Amino acid sequence: MEKIVIVGAGVAGVNAATKLVDNGYPGELITIIDMGKDPYQRKPEEVMTGFLGAGGWSDGKLTYHTAIGGQLSKYCGEEKAMELMDQVITNFKRFHPKPEEVQCSNPEAEPDFIKPYFGLRLFPVWHVGTDYLSEIAKNWYDYLVSKGVKFIWETKVINIDFKGEYVDLDNTLEPLSYDELIFAVGKSGIDFAQELANQYQLPDEPKSVQIGVRFESPQKHFQKLIDISYDFKLYRKFEDKGVSLRSFCTNNNAAYVAVEETYGDHSYNGHAKKDMRYRNDMTNFGILMEINGIEDPFAWSREVVNKLQFSGTGLYYSPSRVPSTTSEGNNVSAYQIENLKGVEHVMGEYWTYIMDFIEDMKKVFPTLEDDWGIYIPEVKYLSPEPLVNYEDLSLTKYNNVHFVGDALSARGITVSGAQAIYVSEALLGEYKKHLYLMDQGTGDIF
Numbered sequence: 439m440e441k442i443v444i445v446g447a448g449v450a451g452v453n454a455a456t457k458l459v460d461n462g463y464p465g466e467l468i469t470i471i472d473m474g475k476d477p478y479q480r481k482p483e484e485v486m487t488g489f490l491g492a493g494g495w496s497d498g499k500l501t502y503h504t505a506i507g508g509q510l511s512k513y514c515g516e517e518k519a520m521e522l523m524d525q526v527i528t529n530f531k532r533f534h535p536k537p538e539e540v541q542c543s544n545p546e547a548e549p550d551f552i553k554p555y556f557g558l559r560l561f562p563v564w565h566v567g568t569d570y571l572s573e574i575a576k577n578w579y580d581y582l583v584s585k586g587v588k589f590i591w592e593t594k595v596i597n598i599d600f601k602g603e604y605v606d607l608d609n610t611l612e613p614l615s616y617d618e619l620i621f622a623v624g625k626s627g628i629d630f631a632q633e634l635a636n637q638y639q640l641p642d643e644p645k646s647v648q649i650g651v652r653f654e655s656p657q658k659h660f661q662k663l664i665d666i667s668y669d670f671k672l673y674r675k676f677e678d679k680g681v682s683l684r685s686f687c688t689n690n691n692a693a694y695v696a697v698e699e700t701y702g703d704h705s706y707n708g709h710a711k712k713d714m715r716y717r718n719d720m721t722n723f724g725i726l727m728e729i730n731g732i733e734d735p736f737a738w739s740r741e742v743v744n745k746l747q748f749s750g751t752g753l754y755y756s757p758s759r760v761p762s763t764t765s766e767g768n769n770v771s772a773y774q775i776e777n778l779k780g781v782e783h784v785m786g787e788y789w790t791y792i793m794d795f796i797e798d799m800k801k802v803f804p805t806l807e808d809d810w811g812i813y814i815p816e817v818k819y820l821s822p823e824p825l826v827n828y829e830d831l832s833l834t835k836y837n838n839v840h841f842v843g844d845a846l847s848a849r850g851i852t853v854s855g856a857q858a859i860y861v862s863e864a865l866l867g868e869y870k871k872h873l874y875l876m877d878q879g880t881g882d883i884f
């Protein structure tokens with residue numbers, strides 16, 4: 439019989455095991471290793487590790503759309519993706535002490551005043567409730583233990599031998615062998631994933647560039663839209679050019695621009711304070727371009743970001759304003775430029791897309807006029823995504839090693855869980871074939 443080892447008891451690992459045992463896979467053949475603690479021991483300050491991983495103390499919002507939360511439909515198609523997401527949501531309800539309280543927020547239709555210029559993405563979201571996550575985790579854990587699944591807690595996997603098919607643990611010399619491995623280490627294991635990718639020279643999926651600016655203005659200009667959707671997502675696509683733009687991560691009410699330092703350069707992001715003492719009635723959001731077809735997107739982005747620095751910091755441009763202050767009252771670090779010629783020079787034709795986006799916002803939100811500013815640049819360096827076989831998310835070089843969740847290409851709970859269930863379905867297919875052959879008296883023991 440196949441021994442399955444799951445590295446990471448996060449959202450993905452737990453959903454994978456649940457799918458397997460729900461369908462008769464013997465729990466005794468499944469081992470889950472996690473560097474964190476079981477849900478009875480895990481403390482709130484252990485944000486990233488332990489049962490349900492980063493999902494364990496998350497906001498408990500389960501997004502329900504294939505355009506958000508990372509990659510899913512590219513592997514399995516739209517219809518299957520929605521069905522897999524349904525399974526994840528059902529799992530959260532099933533172990534919820536009050537499942538009737540899990541509600542889906544229903545977005546309204548796209549408002550007419552946006553339509554001529556932008557699309558507006560509105561996503562259904564299921565709200566599990568942060569307060570219930572700990573109880574959900576305990577119920578879920580008890581179920582898996584009752585099915586015979588073996589958990590190894592507070593143990594870090596420090597090496598995986600893909601050829602020898604075993605994992606090394608940090609607290610024992612005894613390696614643990616596997617027939618199938620589900621690699622579900624989430625964001626907290628991203629460095630480990632990168633080490634393995636380097637060690638085994640795993641090929642990557644081609645990635646896009648994600649670059650743009652952080653836009654800021656008084657909130658009043660956008661209020662009409664904020665009333666419909668707090669974190670609105672305006673978007674537009676230029677299919678033939680391989681470019682799409684979206685507003686990203688909108689902050690309102692007590693909204694501040696934050697400086698990020700990556701590879702020694704400054705770029706911008708935003709955040710909103712919950713405490714209304716910090717209210718400044720500002721709105722900020724990224725205007726991010728996704729650019730496909732650039733040969734080395736990482737090197738390209740780094741070079742552009744580096745050229746958009748002056749005097750040890752990023753740039754700020756506004757036809758009428760000055761940079762804002764942080765919530766602590768300090769100036770946001772940015773060098774104010776008089777015109778955009780230099781930026782245009784560095785970003786070339788891509789700069790036009792950003793300016794057109796702003797010009798069209800001025801039409802949709804007529805009071806905006808010149809009452810805005812942009813912090814340049816905002817950038818997302820996408821981590822490399824190992825190339826997998828789309829039918830079971832196994833590495834193209836090692837087909838009994840399956841990458842899932844944030845360690846592959848997910849960016850949220852629903853997609854992470856869905857990818858994991860997808861892998862388990864593939865493994866169950868093999869398991870059922872085996873049972874059938876055994877029944878016919880022709881099967882080999884795995």
Ligand SMILES: Cc1cc2nc3c(=O)[nH]c(=O)nc-3n(C[C@H](O)[C@H](O)[C@H](O)COP(=O)(O)OP(=O)(O)OC[C@H]3O[C@@H](n4cnc5c(N)ncnc54)[C@H](O)[C@@H]3O)c2cc1C
Nearest residue numbers: 446448449450473491492497499595624627843844850851
């Ligand atoms: C504060 C916060 C709030 C969030 N809110 C939301 C939200 O509302 N909605 C949403 O969709 N997403 C949210 N997210 C993101 C979401 O939690 C993750 O996308 C999701 O948990 C990813 O699932 P995963 O199983 O891939 O990884 P994780 O859930 O992160 O699990 C990975 C597990 O692997 C273990 N691990 C890592 N490396 C090793 C190793 N070497 N050896 C052993 N164990 C290892 C870790 O201990 C961890 O338990 C939030 C994240 C955070 C941090």
